[in-house]
Amino acid sequence: MFRKIKGQQQVIDLLTSAIHNERISQAYLFHGSDGVGKFITALYFGMALNCLSSNEYRPCGVCASCHKFLSFEHPDFIYLFPTINLKLIRRGEIKDKELSPSIRHISKTR
Numbered sequence: 001m002f003r004k005i006k007g008q009q010q011v012i013d014l015l016t017s018a019i020h021n022e023r024i025s026q027a028y029l030f031h032g033s034d035g036v037g038k039f040i041t042a043l044y045f046g047m048a049l050n051c052l053s054s055n056e057y058r059p060c061g062v063c064a065s066c067h068k069f070l071s072f073e074h075p076d077f078i079y080l081f082p083t084i085n086l087k088l089i090r091r092g093e094i095k096d097k098e099l100s101p102s103i104r105h106i107s108k109t110r
């Protein structure tokens with residue numbers, strides 16, 4: 001699946017080399033402009049590390065572990081994303097009343 005990522009061959013080579021040599025760092029930071037493939041590269045890297053396939057081309061994308069990654073249900077995959085900084089009042093309600101409708105909309109779409 002790493003082969004599907006275009007324009008990041010140096011990064012892909014580095015990550016696949018780490019996997020093949022079993023020299024995985026404690027943390028990786030995927031940084032760069034929007035749209036260069038940071039998220040999908042990080043996702044595939046996590047999938048590859050947990051892939052159950054014995055195939056040399058990991059992640060396979062079809063094993064149970066890969067399926068859980070792709071559906072964001074893998075227990076070892078925690079997806080953190082930025083959110084707006086909410087100002088809450090003591091009872092846990094949103095202080096800015098204008099934010100409340102947009103937050104409600106976001107929570108309904110999930």
Ligand SMILES: [Zn+2]
Binds near residue numbers: 052053059
């Ligand atoms: Zn797999």
